[in-house]
Each structure stands twice: as structure tokens, then as C-alpha cells.
Amino acid sequence: MAFTPKTKEFKSTAGNDYTFQNVTNSKQAEIVDEGTGLQGKVLNSKMMPLMLENIVVVPNGLTMDDFDTWEELEEVTTAAFSFLRTGQ
Incomplete structure (x- = not known):
């Protein structure tokens, strides 16, 4: 089974539009490892x-x-992180 990226449209409370796209599981693991502390x-x-x-x-x-x-910034990146983890 090949990886097929999913996207999600997101509108911030401030009214700005963003598009999120997920990454492969291996890239997700790298991101989580790099972005978290011990x-x-x-x-x-x-x-x-x-x-x-x-x-x-x-x-x-x-x-x-x-x-x-x-x-x-916090709203968008938190929503992006949630999308990364759940795909929703």
C-alpha cells in the first residue's frame, strides 16, 4: 500500500485560511522526535x-x-499537530 497524502482546510479564528497536508509515518516520527523533549x-x-x-x-x-x-500561531500549529497525529 502506497502513501497517499491527505489534506485539510483550516480557518483560524482570525479568519485566515490554511491547508494542512500529512506526511509519511517515518517523517512523522522524525518530527515528533525532533519537536519533543526528553x-x-x-x-x-x-x-x-x-x-x-x-x-x-x-x-x-x-x-x-x-x-x-x-x-x-498557537492555534494554527496546534491544529496542524492534531492533524499530523490523527489525519482529521
């Missing part, structure tokens, strides 16, 4: 850029500093 706690400074680079595909090339507020 106790399994998510490290925002590592996980948020990984979500923006690998999961948020539209708009492409976002960085943490492209967001006007922490609230929207």
Missing part, C-alpha cells in the same frame, strides 16, 4: 517551525514571525 513534552520553539515547514502547505514558507499574534 520527557515527551512538546517544545514550542522546535515543534511550531516543524509544523509550519512540513504540515502547513498553504500558505507555503510560513515562519513563526509571520503571525501577528501568538494566539493565532
